[in-house]
Amino acid sequence: MQVLQLPVRFAHVDAAGIVFYPRYFEMLNAAVEQYFADIVGVDFKTMHLDRQIGVPTVHLEADFAAPSRLGDLLSIDLAVEKVGRSSCAVRYAVRCGEETRLRASATLVCMDLVKASAIAWPDDIRARMLVETVD
Template structure:
């Protein structure tokens, strides 16, 4: 499933004219934010301010295949592989057209922002995540 499309902007590139690797991680976070808003139905404002939960990344692995350059149009696929009681395993694929630029995998945890500890996914969110993970 495609979650996010975005152009490589000037702010994303380094002096060599390619995407500076930390900017990719910002793009992955933007894809997570879009996933929760569009697919799960709970945006980050609702999550953080109303429900007082967050979804920090607790594990992340990445492989960079081909550099991306200013003006490239990237698409980020976010695939939910597994939904646990309070975590989920996801994969990302960043492409420019049909060319894979980066692959990554991550674990997100549902966290109570007040207690700063993991909590079970709220039932409504978990149900939508499970539908996406099985589809």
């Protein structure tokens, strides 16, 4: 499911005029933030500041298929493939029009920010994530 459209900005590109690869990871994180706000219904402010939980990425694999350039409009798809007790498996696709620019997969973990340790997904978050899980 598409969760974010993002134009490639000057700050995203390197001297060659293409997206500098770490910027893609920032974009993927923005997609996670948007997913939790729009799909799960809990924004990062509420999660981090009020509920004291975070969702750090603990594993990430990426394949870069084609370069993105300044001014391109990227669509970032995020699909939750599996929800465990305290983690979830996520698949990303970054496209410009019909062309895939990046494919990635990640593991996110629900974390108690005070104790700095993994915790079970809160029931409300887990229930909404399960509804949106793809096979």
